[in-house]
Amino acid sequence: MRAWAVDRPGPMGSRPLRIVERPVPVPRPGEVLVRVEACGVCRTDLHLAEGDLAPRRPLTTPGHQVVGRVVRPGGSDGGRVGVAWLRSTCGSCRYCLRDSENLCPRSTYTGWDADGGFAEYLTAPAAYVYPLPEDVPAGRLAPLLCAGIVGYRALLRCDLPPGGRLGVYGFGASAHLTAQAAIARGAVVHVVTRSPAHRELALELGAASALDRPPEPLDAAILFAPSGDLVPAALEALDRGGTLAVAGIHLTDIPSLNYDRHLFQERTLRSVTANTREDGRAYLDLVRTHPPVVRSVSYAFEDVDQALTDLSNDQVKGAAVMHVS
Ligand SMILES: [Zn+2]
Ligand SMILES: [Zn+2]
Numbered sequence: 001m002r003a004w005a006v007d008r009p010g011p012m013g014s015r016p017l018r019i020v021e022r023p024v025p026v027p028r029p030g031e032v033l034v035r036v037e038a039c040g041v042c043r044t045d046l047h048l049a050e051g052d053l054a055p056r057r058p059l060t061t062p063g064h065q066v067v068g069r070v071v072r073p074g075g076s077d078g079g080r081v082g083v084a085w086l087r088s089t090c091g092s093c094r095y096c097l098r099d100s101e102n103l104c105p106r107s108t109y110t111g112w113d114a115d116g117g118f119a120e121y122l123t124a125p126a127a128y129v130y131p132l133p134e135d136v137p138a139g140r141l142a143p144l145l146c147a148g149i150v151g152y153r154a155l156l157r158c159d160l161p162p163g164g165r166l167g168v169y170g171f172g173a174s175a176h177l178t179a180q181a182a183i184a185r186g187a188v189v190h191v192v193t194r195s196p197a198h199r200e201l202a203l204e205l206g207a208a209s210a211l212d213r214p215p216e217p218l219d220a221a222i223l224f225a226p227s228g229d230l231v232p233a234a235l236e237a238l239d240r241g242g243t244l245a246v247a248g249i250h251l252t253d254i255p256s257l258n259y260d261r262h263l264f265q266e267r268t269l270r271s272v273t274a275n276t277r278e279d280g281r282a283y284l285d286l287v288r289t290h291p292p293v294v295r296s297v298s299y300a301f302e303d304v305d306q307a308l309t310d311l312s313n314d315q316v317k318g319a320a321v322m323h324v325s
Contacts, residue, residue, distance in 0.1 A: 003119030004304050005059040009051030012309040016049045017118075019302070020059065025115065027123040033071045034083060034124060038138035039117035040065030041299070041307040041320035042146045043172070043226065044085070047250050048112060049308055056113050063117030063304075063322070064110035065145040067138040070129075071121075081129040082284075083117060084145040085109055086274055088125050102153075102274040109274075118304050120324055130280055133288070140294045143173050143319035144287060145280075151178030151222075151247060152283040153275045158220040158245035159268075160187055167191075167218040168207075169234055170225030171198035172311075173319035174247060177292055178222065180205055181283070184290040190214035192234075193225075197317050205293060213237060222247050228254035235262040235269060243268040296321045 001024050010016045027033045045062040047053040064085040070078030089096050089104035096104050110116045110124065132141055151174040160166050163186045168175050171193040179189045183206045191202035191210040199210035209215050217239035223230055223246045231254045234244050244267070257263060295318025299307040307320040 001120040002301065003061045003115065004063075005061050006049055006055060007059065009049060009055060011050055012046070012305065012312050015305065016051075017305050017308070022119075024121045025123045030125055030127070031123045032078065032081070032126045032129065033121060034066065034068040034081060034129070035071050035121055036066055036068045036117050036119060036324050038067045038142045038321050038323045039063040040142035040145060040147065040173070041304065041311060041322060043311060044146070044249050045111065045118075046308050046311050050312070052250050053112065060112065061115035061117075061119045061122070062111040063119070065142045065147070066110070066117035066122065067132060067141045067145075068117070068122075080132045080134055082132045082141065082145045083110055083122065083124045083129050084149060084275075084280060085111075086277065086280075087114055087128055099276065099278065102276050102279075107274070118322060128277065130284055132284075138323065139296045139298055139321045142321045143177065143294055143296055144284065147174035147319055148177045148287065148292075149275050149280045149283045150174060150272065151224075152181055152286070153279045154178060154222045154245045154247035154272045155182055156279070157243075157270060157272050158222050159243045160220040162186060164188070164219035165190065165214075165216060165239075167214045167221030167234065167237055168202075169193075169221065169223045169230050171195065171202050171210075172224060172314075172316070175222070175224040176201060176205060176295060176318060178224075179207060180292040181286060181290070184286070190216070190218065195314065201295060201317060218242055221245070224248065226250050226252065228252040231255070231269065232257055232262050235267055238267045240265040241267070243270065246271050249274075294319065298323055300325065
């Protein structure tokens with residue numbers, strides 16, 4: 001089979017990925033073999049390619065928003081599934097036992113600890129894949145598996161009150177899905193982005209504003225842009241008692257904060273770390289009843305590095321998805 005592998009992590013201009021030929025992987029006990037239909041391209045894949053997240057093993061295949069079909073032993077079809085970022089947890093540590101498996105110190109991740117979905121096949125633990133509907137195009141499902149699920153966890157973590165005012169900083173793949181989930185739940189959403197294309201999309205999807213700064217104090221906010229420089233302004237835009245959740249796995253340094261301007265009046269700054277399987281199931285249930293508009297841009301298998309380059313240049317309007325033909 002063909003697979004993309006991170007050869008030498010570095011800027012996309014240095015071509016850190018290459019296509020390799022490999023045997024189709026053999027599932028271990030408890031795992032399934034999945035034939036990839038499509039795989040979403042996430043900012044985390046870019047961090048892995050560029051080395052912002054250090055590689056955990058050589059020549060790993062990234063990709064963790066896989067829509068595919070289970071290939072049963074003997075070759076029969078085992079149905080459509082999604083393979084997401086959380087690949088496994090230990091099931092017995094204090095975090096796993098208190099329903100916080102996203103914090104498990106022994107958790108492993110698709111496309112980082114094991115080969116992911118920028119390939120024709122991958123294996124995944126059966127207990128961590130999600131059943132997916134047969135009647136929805138793969139390009140609409142793939143972005144839900146990380147951009148959607150992790151954004152949904154960020155929405156839970158920012159403690160938005162019912163009908164509250166939510167700030168969304170940055171408007172890439174995850175933000176555009178999360179804004180729609182928030183609107184479906186009755187929120188007033190203010191999007192902060194400088195990109196004219198992203199502003200236009202935000203307003204089309206129902207945002208109340210898309211400007212340089214929110215026009216009213218916010219009950220909660222989610223920072224999707226991986227820029228710590230935005231944290232002070234986002235905290236300052238919060239109303240009393242508001243919470244800012246940082247959705248990304250990677251953030252540049254946060255400048256120093258002023259207690260009065262940025263934190264006093266019980267404002268809260270918190271991170272979001274991956275997701276639990278329960279978050280994944282809850283989000284995939286929500287989208288069955290409230291299907292979001294998914295703006296995706298299709299790339300051929302051979303063009304994964306182009307998709308990552310476009311992502312690094314902020315040139316993808318919506319979510320990038322690689323399709324295996
Ligand atoms: Zn654990
Ligand atoms: Zn992701």
